[in-house]
Amino acid sequence: MSLKIAILSGKGGTGKTTVSTNLAKVLSKNMKVLLLDADVEEPNDHLFYNVTFEEEKSVDVLIPKVNKETCILCGLCARECQFGAINVFEKGVLVFQNLCHGCGVCSKICPVRAIDEEPKSLGKLKFGKTDFFDFGMGLLNIGEPSGVRIIRELKKYISDDYDVTIIDAPPGTSCPVVEVLQKVDFAVLVTESSPFGLHDLKLAVSLVKEMEIPYGVVINRYDPAFAELTEYLGEEKIPLLMKIDFDKEIAKWYSEGKLIVDQSEELHRNFELLYENITEVLV
Ligand code: SF4
Numbered sequence: 001m002s003l004k005i006a007i008l009s010g011k012g013g014t015g016k017t018t019v020s021t022n023l024a025k026v027l028s029k030n031m032k033v034l035l036l037d038a039d040v041e042e043p044n045d046h047l048f049y050n051v052t053f054e055e056e057k058s059v060d061v062l063i064p065k066v067n068k069e070t071c072i073l074c075g076l077c078a079r080e081c082q083f084g085a086i087n088v089f090e091k092g093v094l095v096f097q098n099l100c101h102g103c104g105v106c107s108k109i110c111p112v113r114a115i116d117e118e119p120k121s122l123g124k125l126k127f128g129k130t131d132f133f134d135f136g137m138g139l140l141n142i143g144e145p146s147g148v149r150i151i152r153e154l155k156k157y158i159s160d161d162y163d164v165t166i167i168d169a170p171p172g173t174s175c176p177v178v179e180v181l182q183k184v185d186f187a188v189l190v191t192e193s194s195p196f197g198l199h200d201l202k203l204a205v206s207l208v209k210e211m212e213i214p215y216g217v218v219i220n221r222y223d224p225a226f227a228e229l230t231e232y233l234g235e236e237k238i239p240l241l242m243k244i245d246f247d248k249e250i251a252k253w254y255s256e257g258k259l260i261v262d263q264s265e266e267l268h269r270n271f272e273l274l275y276e277n278i279t280e281v282l283v
């Protein structure tokens with residue numbers, strides 16, 4: 001069976017990268033692993049490995065280009081655009097590139113074929129290998145509003161050849177995260193011991209419940225003094241998959257770009273147990 005696991009967190013800086021990169025390393029000992037960094041606004045999984053990139057490609061969207069000479073200013077394109085991305089004025093037609101989804105409707109319905117389409121780059125994909133597993137990442141161009149299309153393209157690297165695919169999702173619970181969650185088998189929700197962590201965890205829990213995806217929680221920077229978090233998990237019967245203690249040494253390793261499972265046998269074992277716990281929830 002080929003298992004697809006998404007690593008989520010309701011907010012940034014919670015420890016998604018730590019969980020994704022370390023889990024990938026531990027599993028690669030016995031399995032064929034693919035790690036995809038879908039945190040396209042700020043991918044940084046690659047910083048923890050020597051990656052040999054073998055492929056790089058642009059992800060484009062087709063934007064309409066209106067031929068002034070041919071356009072009869074009929075207004076049909078503006079009426080049919082679901083995204084309000086094209087407006088027709090007395091003197092011409094204006095395309096708002098950032099709103100355009102490249103759906104192609106306007107060019108198809110234009111009665112005088114005044115609309116051509118031209119590619120605009122949204123960002124890029126890179127794919128390659130580390131010493132332990134295959135690796136892919138998406139990178140959204142600065143100023144682009146949504147990474148959904150890049151994530152969709154990145155997920156095309158998923159194949160049954162891999163025993164496990166780990167997808168490091170963008171933070172939050174918006175459209176790019178929903179795109180990551182399409183067709184995954186399990187979601188690991190990473191949170192931390194704080195009121196903000198708990199608040200954002202609840203949002204992430206609602207999302208995976210709504211999408212009917214099996215899930216469990218990893219608490220990073222675990223602090224037993226903040227009991228509300230474990231109480232919430234208990235009340236909601238949410239599986240607690242792993243706790244990573246608050247530890248200055250772990251923060252130091254992270255800042256030095258080191259995998260924590262390489263620094264501590266106990267942490268290595270904990271990540272093995274994390275996978276075992278995931279498979280137990282799935283049984
Ligand atoms: S549908 Fe075609 S002809 Fe009509 S306003 Fe748009 S571009 Fe011009």
Ligand code: SF4
Nearest residue numbers: 081100101103104106
């Ligand atoms: S391609 Fe689609 S989204 Fe873009 S302007 Fe045309 S109809 Fe609107």
